[in-house]
Amino acid sequence: MAFLYEQAAGRLMVALDYPSAEQARNLIQDLEGIPCYMKVGMQLYYTAGPDFVKELKAKGYSVFLDLKLHDIPNTVKGGADSLTRLGVDMFNVHASGGLKMMAAAKEGVLSALDSESSLRKPILIGVTQLTSTNQEMLNREIGIPGNVEQSVLSYAALTQEAGLDGVVASPLEVQAIKGRCGTSFITVTPGIRPEGSSAGDQSRTLTPEEAMRQGTDYIVVGRPITTSPQPRKAAELIIEEMMKA
Numbered sequence: 330m331a332f333l334y335e336q337a338a339g340r341l342m343v344a345l346d347y348p349s350a351e352q353a354r355n356l357i358q359d360l361e362g363i364p365c366y367m368k369v370g371m372q373l374y375y376t377a378g379p380d381f382v383k384e385l386k387a388k389g390y391s392v393f394l395d396l397k398l399h400d401i402p403n404t405v406k407g408g409a410d411s412l413t414r415l416g417v418d419m420f421n422v423h424a425s426g427g428l429k430m431m432a433a434a435k436e437g438v439l440s441a442l443d444s445e446s447s448l449r450k451p452i453l454i455g456v457t458q459l460t461s462t463n464q465e466m467l468n469r470e471i472g473i474p475g476n477v478e479q480s481v482l483s484y485a486a487l488t489q490e491a492g493l494d495g496v497v498a499s500p501l502e503v504q505a506i507k508g509r510c511g512t513s514f515i516t517v518t519p520g521i522r523p524e525g526s527s528a529g530d531q532s533r534t535l536t537p538e539e540a541m542r543q544g545t546d547y548i549v550v551g552r553p554i555t556t557s558p559q560p561r562k563a564a565e566l567i568i569e570e571m572m573k574a
């Protein structure tokens with residue numbers, strides 16, 4: 330049972346979307362002992378920076394640094410080199426940056442690893458279509474024809490061709506991605522909403538249990554935990570659901 334609990338908790342990524350390190354530390358203290366992944370996104374990183382990532386690593390957490398790099402290949406290569414040296418366990422780039430940009434991100438990772446033998450290789454993933462994007466937005470606002478799943482799949486195939494380890498997508502697309510790219514191609518899925526919780530700005534959602542049943546590798550959960558009056562209880566309930574799947 331304890332083993333199953335740890336396995337499930339290790340596949341939960343808690344999104345620390347807070348405006349200050351202090352607020353993030355409060356949640357971390359509340360979740361103490363739960364062996365989940367911690368996700369640092371742009372809001373926290375832009376204020377608390379690399380030091381906060383080091384603090385999480387010193388506490389023994391696996392860290393997903395979600396900065397969604399998207400720039401010309403040379404710039405992304407440099408960014409990827411820096412993030413690898415920082416010692417994050419996972420980071421992401423936008424697949425819409427294209428094949429060369431994603432390949433450059435991988436080169437950045439490898440150049441850092443080449444120059445410092447103590448570093449571990451981070452998991453590098455491509456963001457496909459944001460989970461806030463719906464069919465109407467994709468076609469009318471963004472101007473991409475076809476359905477969301479087709480677009481996600483073509484980004485997933487491109488990400489794999491560039492040599493990356495997996496993608497961020499909604500849990501609704503996991504089976505199709507695994508079917509196209511193979512089961513070892515990692516899926517990281519935000520857009521997780523436990524029964525009865527508000528979708529907010531998310532469009533393509535499933536519950537934690539449903540997402541796990543799709544065969545996803547990691548689920549990303551922010552507000553259902555961070556805005557709960559009892560965040561630890563909310564996280565424990567999510568882990569219980571994950572274990573049922």
Ligand SMILES: O=C(O)c1cc(=O)[nH]c(=O)n1[C@@H]1O[C@H](COP(=O)(O)O)[C@@H](O)[C@H]1O
Nearest residue numbers: 344370395458459460497519549550551552
């Ligand atoms: O890359 C991500 O983590 C990400 C990609 C995506 O398509 N959708 C998405 O919601 N995310 C992140 O996942 C988290 C979801 O948070 P909640 O909607 O509060 O559960 C946020 O930190 C988002 O930045």
